Amino acid sequence: MTRLRPGLVALLGLVVVAAVALVLLVTHRPATTAPVPDSPVAARAEPPASTSASEDLLVTPERSGDAAPVRVRIPSLDVSSTLEELRTDRRGQLEAPRAWQQAGWFADGTAPGAPGPAVIAGHVDSPDGPAVFARLSDLRPGDTIEVDQADGATVRFQVDRTQVVPKDGFPTRDVYGPTPDAQLRLITCDGPYVESAGGYQDNFVVYASEVTA
Numbered sequence: 001m002t003r004l005r006p007g008l009v010a011l012l013g014l015v016v017v018a019a020v021a022l023v024l025l026v027t028h029r030p031a032t033t034a035p036v037p038d039s040p041v042a043a044r045a046e047p048p049a050s051t052s053a054s055e056d057l058l059v060t061p062e063r064s065g066d067a068a069p070v071r072v073r074i075p076s077l078d079v080s081s082t083l084e085e086l087r088t089d090r091r092g093q094l095e096a097p098r099a100w101q102q103a104g105w106f107a108d109g110t111a112p113g114a115p116g117p118a119v120i121a122g123h124v125d126s127p128d129g130p131a132v133f134a135r136l137s138d139l140r141p142g143d144t145i146e147v148d149q150a151d152g153a154t155v156r157f158q159v160d161r162t163q164v165v166p167k168d169g170f171p172t173r174d175v176y177g178p179t180p181d182a183q184l185r186l187i188t189c190d191g192p193y194v195e196s197a198g199g200y201q202d203n204f205v206v207y208a209s210e211v212t213a
Contacts (some may be wrong), residue, residue: 017123068121069105069112069155071148072186077135083147086121098108100126103133112147113155113210117176117183120147124189124200133188137162137204143194145208157184157208165203165213182210 021108073080085107086095097104103122110116123131144159165171175185191202 011184056178067111067113067153068107068117068150068188069120069147070150072103072105073146073148074143075137075146076140076143077138079132079135081122081132083120088117097132099121099133100128112157112184113149113153113182113192114179115182116178117185118147118187119175119187124204133186136186136188137164139186139191144211145186147184156184156211158211160207160209163205163207165205167201167203170203171205174207184208184210206209 017087020030043172068085069083071080071082080099083096083104084102084104086097086104087107089095095104100123103120106119106121110118112118122133122136124133124136125131139159139162141159141161143159145159147155147157149155163171163174175187186206186208188204189202190198190204191200193200
């Protein structure tokens with residue numbers, strides 16, 4: 001269920017992968033220049049918590065350039081978004097999607113359709129209203145998610161389960177742990193919005209598996 005705060009930007013909580021230290025952080029800082037501190041719309045908070053992952057949890061990407069995802073579609077939610085490539089910044093934090101209505105995929109991780117968990121993230125709301133993943137919590141087991149690739153192929157996933165998790169207790173192993181088959185994770189914000197604590201306190205995570213038949 002979307003929770004909007006008029007005049008406030010609810011920033012996306014993202015799982016962050018440290019490029020060198022191999023550390024996953026849960027954050028919701030956007031990849032933009034620092035806003036004016038006293039602006040309630042532009043204000044952003046420090047990451048509320050961090051989680052560590054050992055090397056055996058990090059999946060080595062198995063993909064070719066042609067297999068890069070370019071669009072995610074969720075028919076039951078009437079969602080269709082091009083995909084921005086998300087990478088880590090100089091501090092090892094994952095860049096948030098630049099546009100409220102565009103999702104992004106972790107381009108240094110697993111590509112959708114390759115063995116392992118691919119990660120796609122998007123904002124839940126914006127200063128003007130609902131964002132691309134505003135209705136993500138409406139997904140149910142059995143719903144379909146489609147990812148179009150640059151080579152013209154489409155990879156289809158079926159939702160296995162969804163989960164609301166606190167940002168200070170993010171399930172790193174479940175989200176980023178290696179899998180023998182192709183998996184997909186969708187992530188956005190959820191839970192109560194607490195301005196003094198940095199915004200939304202939870203993440204909503206969708207777990208899905210590739211449909212091969």
